[in-house]
Structures are given as C-alpha cells and as structure tokens.
Amino acid sequence: MNRQAPGAAAARDLMKHPKILIADDESAITTGLAAILEDAGYAVDVVADGQKALDKLSAERYGVVLADLKMPKLDGLALLRELQLRDIPTECIIITGQASVDSAVQAMQQGAYDYIEKPLNAEKLNRLKALIPKALDKYQVQQKNRELSSKLEGLTHYGELTGQSESMRSVYQVIEAVAPSTASVLILGESGTGKELVARALHTKSDRSKGPFFALNCAALPKEILENELFGHEKGAFTGSTNEKAGAFEMSSGGTIFLDEMAEMPTDIQVKLLRALETRQIRRLGGKKEINVDIRIVAATNKNLQKAIADGELREDLYYRLAVVEIDLPPLRERADDIQLLANEFLGRFAQQNGKSITGFEDQAWEWIISYHWPGNVRELKNALERAVIMSRGSTITASDIIPRHLRAGGEMPAALTIPVGATAAEARQQLVLRTYASTSGDVVRTGKVLGLTDAEVRTELLTMLQVAGEAPARPAPVVTASAPAPRPEPAPPAPAARSSKRPDPAPPARAAKKPTARKGR
Numbered sequence: 001m002n003r004q005a006p007g008a009a010a011a012r013d014l015m016k017h018p019k020i021l022i023a024d025d026e027s028a029i030t031t032g033l034a035a036i037l038e039d040a041g042y043a044v045d046v047v048a049d050g051q052k053a054l055d056k057l058s059a060e061r062y063g064v065v066l067a068d069l070k071m072p073k074l075d076g077l078a079l080l081r082e083l084q085l086r087d088i089p090t091e092c093i094i095i096t097g098q099a100s101v102d103s104a105v106q107a108m109q110q111g112a113y114d115y116i117e118k119p120l121n122a123e124k125l126n127r128l129k130a131l132i133p134k135a136l137d138k139y140q141v142q143q144k145n146r147e148l149s150s151k152l153e154g155l156t157h158y159g160e161l162t163g164q165s166e167s168m169r170s171v172y173q174v175i176e177a178v179a180p181s182t183a184s185v186l187i188l189g190e191s192g193t194g195k196e197l198v199a200r201a202l203h204t205k206s207d208r209s210k211g212p213f214f215a216l217n218c219a220a221l222p223k224e225i226l227e228n229e230l231f232g233h234e235k236g237a238f239t240g241s242t243n244e245k246a247g248a249f250e251m252s253s254g255g256t257i258f259l260d261e262m263a264e265m266p267t268d269i270q271v272k273l274l275r276a277l278e279t280r281q282i283r284r285l286g287g288k289k290e291i292n293v294d295i296r297i298v299a300a301t302n303k304n305l306q307k308a309i310a311d312g313e314l315r316e317d318l319y320y321r322l323a324v325v326e327i328d329l330p331p332l333r334e335r336a337d338d339i340q341l342l343a344n345e346f347l348g349r350f351a352q353q354n355g356k357s358i359t360g361f362e363d364q365a366w367e368w369i370i371s372y373h374w375p376g377n378v379r380e381l382k383n384a385l386e387r388a389v390i391m392s393r394g395s396t397i398t399a400s401d402i403i404p405r406h407l408r409a410g411g412e413m414p415a416a417l418t419i420p421v422g423a424t425a426a427e428a429r430q431q432l433v434l435r436t437y438a439s440t441s442g443d444v445v446r447t448g449k450v451l452g453l454t455d456a457e458v459r460t461e462l463l464t465m466l467q468v469a470g471e472a473p474a475r476p477a478p479v480v481t482a483s484a485p486a487p488r489p490e491p492a493p494p495a496p497a498a499r500s501s502k503r504p505d506p507a508p509p510a511r512a513a514k515k516p517t518a519r520k521g522r
C-alpha cells in the first residue's frame with residue numbers, strides 16, 4: 001500500500017493522481033478492493049472505522065473516500081457530515097448493503113458523490129472503476145477553484161483595479177480563471193464601472209501579455225472607418241487608398257483586441273466579425289487573400305443586450321460568440337466598502353499629483369461620499385476626488401470641497417431610492433435618511449425636518465451606516481424603485497483623442513447586481 005511522505009512533491013503528485021481512502025470494517029472487502037484499485041494505478045490507504053477515516057482525511061488529502069455506510073464509531077453518513085462541517089475536501093462514495101439503500105440515497109442528498117451496493121461483484125466493481133475517475137475529476141476541479149479563491153481572498157487590488165468587495169473579488173476570480181484561455185469575454189456594466197480596466201487585466205494576466213492590446217471604440221467611428229480599422233484594406237480598395245493598411249485584427253494578432261461599446265456596431269460589420277471569430281481569418285477590404293489571425297477578443301457594453309437583440313441591433317449569434325464568458329461589473333453604489341477604499345486611494349493619488357498634503361476627510365464629507373449613489377460609478381468618484389483635492393484649502397476634504405455644486409444648491413433634488421425586496425423596515429429607513437441627507441448636502445437638521453425625525457435619530461442612522469459600511473454585504477437585487485429622477489452626475493471628462501468622444505448616459509437604469517458568471521455560449 002502507498003505510504004508516500006507528505007511534502008510539496010507529494011502534493012504535486014496528488015494533484016495529478018489523488019489518493020483514495022477505503023473505510024470499511026470488513027477486511028475481506030478492503031483487501032480485495034485495495035488490490036483492485038492499486039492494480040488500476042491508484043494510491044490507496046485503508047482504515048477500519050469512520051473515526052480513523054476522519055483522522056486520516058483531516059491529516060492528508062484524498063481525492064475520494066469509499067466509505068461503508070455501516071461501520072464502527074462513525075458510520076458513513078456521520079463521516080460525511082463531519083467532512084462537510086470541517087470543510088475537508090474529498091468526494092465520498094458510499095458503500096452500502098441492500099437493506100440500507102435508502103440511507104445511501106439520503107447520503108447523496110447530503111453531498112455524497114454516489115453510492116454502490118454490496119456485494120461488490122464484477123459488475124459493481126466495474127461500475128466503481130468507472131465512477132472513481134469522475135469523482136476524482138470533480139475533486140480536482142473543486143481543488144483548483146479553492147486554490148483560486150484562497151489566492152484572491154483578501155485582495156484589495158487586481159491589475160489596475162481597486163476593490164475589496166465580495167463582488168469585485170468574484171470578478172478577479174473570473175478574470176484569473178479565463179485570462180489564460182482564448183475564450184471571448186463580454187464585459188457588462190454601467191458606465192464608469194471599470195470595463196476597460198477589466199479588459200486590460202484580461203490581457204495582462206494572459207500569455208498574450210507581451211503581444212499588443214488593441215482597443216477600438218465601435219460607437220465612435222462611422223461604419224466605413226470602423227470596417228477599415230478592423231479589417232484593413234488593400235491598395236486601391238477605394239478611391240484614395242494609395243497604400244495597403246493592416247487592420248486591428250492583424251495588428252493585434254498574438255495579443256488582445258478590445259471592442260468597446262460593441263452593441264453599437266453596424267449589423268453588416270457584425271456579420272464580418274462573426275466570420276472572423278469563427279474562422280480566425282480575415283480578408284482586407286478590396287483583398288482576396290485570407291489572412292490568419294491569432295486573436296483573443298474582449299468586448300464591452302453598457303447596453304441592455306436582450307433589448308438590442310430583440311430590436312435587431314445585435315445579432316444573437318454574434319452575442320453568443322462574444323459572450324463565451326460574461327463578466328458583469330456591479331455598480332459602485334452596491335459596493336460600500338469599495339467606495340471607501342477607492343476614495344482614500346484617489347485622495348492619496350491626487351494629493352500627491354497636486355503637491356498637497358491632505359490627510360483625510362471631514363465627517364460630513366465622508367458621510368456624503370458613502371451615502372451618495374454615484375450614478376457615474378468609479379469615474380464619477382475619481383473626478384469628484386480630483387476636483388475636491390484641487391478645491392481643498394486645508395488638510396482635510398470638507399463637504400463643500402467634495403459635493404458638486406449642482407447637488408449642493410437647494411437640495412430639492414431627491415435621488416431615486418431603491419428598496420430591495422427583502423429589506424427590513426429599519427434598512428429602508430436608513431436608506432431614506434442617507435439619501436435625504438445627501439440631497440440636503442449633508443444637513444442633519446434639514447434631513448430631520450424633511451423626514452420628521454429628530455437630529456439625534458438622523459445622526460444615529462448615519463453613524464450606524466458609517467460603522468457597517470466597511471463590512472456591508474452586497475445588497476440584494478433591487479426590484480422596487482421609487483420616486484424622483486436621480487440627480488445628474490458630473491459630466492465625464494473628455495475622452496482621450498483616440499477613443500470615443502461619445503460618452504454613454506452616465507446614469508443608465510439600475511440593473512440587478514449579478515455575480516459574474518462564466519457561461520458557455522452556443
């Protein structure tokens with residue numbers, strides 16, 4: 001029997017050929033089974049009761065445990081429960097007598113991989129031999145996911161992205177998992193949520209990072225120019241084309257091409273793009289030759305794609321090609337802890353750039369920052385912080401430094417308030433206080449008057465929010481939206497020359513916060 005010493009090499013080996021543990025008190029079964037599995041190339045250990053199995057599984061890694069349902073000290077079901085309680089990774093196959101098939105089914109409902117009935121005749125053994133590799137595969141996939149999550153746990157930055165919220169860590173996890181592949185990725189999210197930074201991270205974390213990253217804004221260019229930019233042209237392809245020109249596909253070969261605002265692409269270019277994606281070949285305008293391109297496509301949009309497809313603006317087949325993996329970036333207002341992290345980071349960055357020594361925020365400014373709903377997302381926060389640093393005359397940012405003038409004036413501009421179904425009345429009240437407070441430019445007395453609360457009550461709500469903001473969980477999907485229009489955010493800064501001059505609506509309708517999903521396209 002295998003008695004391999006634990007260690008790095010053994011751990012590596014285990015990833016390739018995970019060990020199997022047999023837990024059964026009938027030595028006739030264990031001896032025979034161990035011999036058969038060892039002959040099949042597996043490393044096998046044997047124990048005679050459930051407690052010993054648990055001890056072994058706590059000390060060493062086993063890809064699969066074959067556990068007798070009825071064994072001394074800890075039976076199969078109890079062992080399974082303990083494994084789950086202690087979060088011990090392994091796949092459990094239950095061995096059961098005919099009389100206790102019901103319990104075996106129950107074990108499966110509780111997370112066992114499968115069960116096999118005694119007597120272990122030739123047919124059952126064959127079934128077991130077929131089951132084990134599948135269970136080991138599942139174990140290995142789960143191990144990989146665990147490694148990824150623990151690697152990304154506690155991360156506050158990833159590539160150029162800043163964020164420590166659970167939703168952003170899930171985004172990092174998807175990027176980390178898909179970056180090495182050539183799978184097309186579609187990034188969704190409101191304006192200013194960081195879609196371009198995600199696209200860049202996908203590039204820099206991939207094997208293509210040494211190749212070019214080529215960004216093209218599909219909304220910014222007229223159809224003919226976009227087509228020319230994407231596919232290039234041959235000499236004489238159209239009047240005035242005296243030279244040949246390689247397009248983005250050729251130029252980004254070996255790297256990543258980022259198609260920003262891809263839902264704006266004219267439909268006949270979509271057909272060509274689809275063909276390029278399917279064949280990995282393009283033809284220049286006016287050219288006959290098929291040119292091979294080795295590209296990875298990342299696309300982004302802040303449009304409602306279901307509507308774009310329904311309206312015939314986006315080809316459904318192209319959508320499925322581009323969205324092999326979809327990453328949905330959550331809006332900033334749903335990431336309270338990221339607001340704080342980003343605000344501090346931008347403060348430090350802009351203070352340094354402007355040669356100012358600003359150490360933090362006054363309470364009122366801070367309260368406004370965390371209670372404002374940031375319709376322009378991180379871009380708006382970044383701009384607000386830059387402006388605040390420039391305006392600031394002291395060593396801390398005040399409310400009047402940070403709150404944009406159009407939100408300060410009057411305060412008659414209530415933000416739309418979104419109350420998630422499932423929220424408690426207390427939570428709804430807190431949201432109401434915060435939004436009203438923001439709309440009065442941080443005036444506790446007026447907030448109290450508007451809401452019919454005392455100043456002390458308003459302060460208590462604000463304080464609670466301040467205290468929990470750091471650990472606030474992602475809000476459930478907002479489904480009930482009440483009241484007035486949201487205030488317009490500050491205009492986005494002018495886009496860099498090479499990119500779109502058209503900025504999408506900075507306050508698109510709120511979309512349900514979705515965890516990023518990795519999904520196979522058709």
Ligand SMILES: Nc1ncnc2c1ncn2[C@@H]1O[C@H](COP(=O)(O)OP(=O)(O)OP(=O)(O)O)[C@@H](O)[C@H]1O
Nearest residue numbers: 161162163190191192193194195196197302378379
């Ligand atoms: N998580 C983040 N960490 C740091 N900076 C961020 C983050 N998200 C966005 N930004 C910054 O905010 C600005 C907007 O980001 P980006 O251009 O990636 O957004 P976008 O989703 O592509 O927006 P749009 O839909 O308007 O094109 C950039 O200056 C970017 O550096």
Ligand SMILES: [Mg+2]
Nearest residue numbers: 195196260300
């Ligand atoms: Mg963008």
